[in-house]
Amino acid sequence: xxxxxxxxxxxxxxxxxxxxxxxxxxxxxxxxxxxxxxxxxxxxxxxxxxxxxxxxxxxxxxxxxxxxxxxxxxxxxxxxxxxxxxxxxxxxxxxxxxxxxxxxxxxxxxxxxxxxxxxxxxxxxxxxxxxxxxxxxxxxxxxxxxxxxxxxxxxxxxxxxxxxxxxxxxxxxxxxxxxxxxxxxxxxxxxxxxxxxxxxxxxxxxxxxxxxxxxxxxxxxxxxxxxxxxxxxxxxxxxxxxxxxxxxxxxxxxxxxxxxxxxxxxxxxxxxxxxxxxxxxxxxxxxxxxxxxxxxxxxxxxxxxxxxxxxxxxxxxxxxxxxx
Numbered sequence: 267x268x269x270x271x272x273x274x275x276x277x278x279x280x281x282x283x284x285x286x287x288x289x290x291x292x293x294x295x296x297x298x299x300x301x302x303x304x305x306x307x308x309x310x311x312x313x314x315x316x317x318x319x320x321x322x323x324x325x326x327x328x329x330x331x332x333x334x335x336x337x338x339x340x341x342x343x344x345x346x347x348x349x350x351x352x353x354x355x356x357x358x359x360x361x362x363x364x365x366x367x368x369x370x371x372x373x374x375x376x377x378x379x380x381x382x383x384x385x386x387x388x389x390x391x392x393x394x395x396x397x398x399x400x401x402x403x404x405x406x407x408x409x410x411x412x413x414x415x416x417x418x419x420x421x422x423x424x425x426x427x428x429x430x431x432x433x434x435x436x437x438x439x440x441x442x443x444x445x446x447x448x449x450x451x452x453x454x455x456x457x458x459x460x461x462x463x464x465x466x467x468x469x470x471x472x473x474x475x476x477x478x479x480x481x482x483x484x485x486x487x488x489x490x491x492x493x494x495x496x497x498x499x500x501x502x503x504x505x506x507x508x509x510x511x512x513x514x515x516x517x518x519x520x521x522x523x524x525x526x527x528x529x530x531x532x533x534x535x536x537x538x539x540x541x542x543x544x545x546x547x548x549x550x551x552x553x554x555x556x557x558x559x560x561x562x563x564x565x566x567x568x569x570x571x572x573x574x575x576x577x578x579x580x581x582x583x584x585x586x587x588x589x590x
Contacts, residue, residue, distance in 0.1 A: 281336035283545030338423040348376040359387035374566035381559040386551035400520030407522020414438035416514025430474030458492040514540035
């Protein structure tokens, strides 16, 4: 069977994660990496993989089956996804939850002869699937999602986009009191800021206005405005020493009842590398994306639209025999 030919757009944390995952994936091959930087400046773990300028992708539509878009949600993907979906099958991990409906519509309008899977990570992505499944099984109930403790790539990227910020990371920390209340089956009602704390560690550019940047962070819509946010200003050395790892995780809990009986569904992740796990989800979804394309099922899709069997490299017979 021919391998699925994959391209990567963007060689940041997620792009490097995809490269590693593809290396260990038997039914795929990495054709090339596309970047806005000087290709000669990109150092790969596999020097045999060619690196191209992103503008060169338009000449390789016949050489790539699925393009994995690994840019940031804050500014990159809203532009790149519709552009690439017009000529390539694509997968991305767009994670701005509030804007997903509009983003889905824009990608769908472009993907008239291609297949596109959006928001394919662990949240949105796996957690989305668990929310849907739990609410379908126990419709009389409440679903709660807690993120962390861990480093959020999307929120860290949003920090780094602020003028005057040289480097930054953001940790999402669930509030134990809220987590314990949900696990007890009480079905409490929370304000957004009662569930999580957002903690930022920021390295400033020389002469940056500290007070102005802190205000921009705390008032940023869709990222920090609705949360209690702590901003810590540190130097580059401390950032590298204490904040160079990228762990993350989280929990989806659904508390519901059938009639007089109460039930709790819980799904959790503990990740040593947020980007490598996100990359793993994207790669599985790339397989599903290509299978949709082969069947002529075009347009933008979410994880809700993917047959589970399409995610696996195994045959349907083996899936039934081994996993059912």
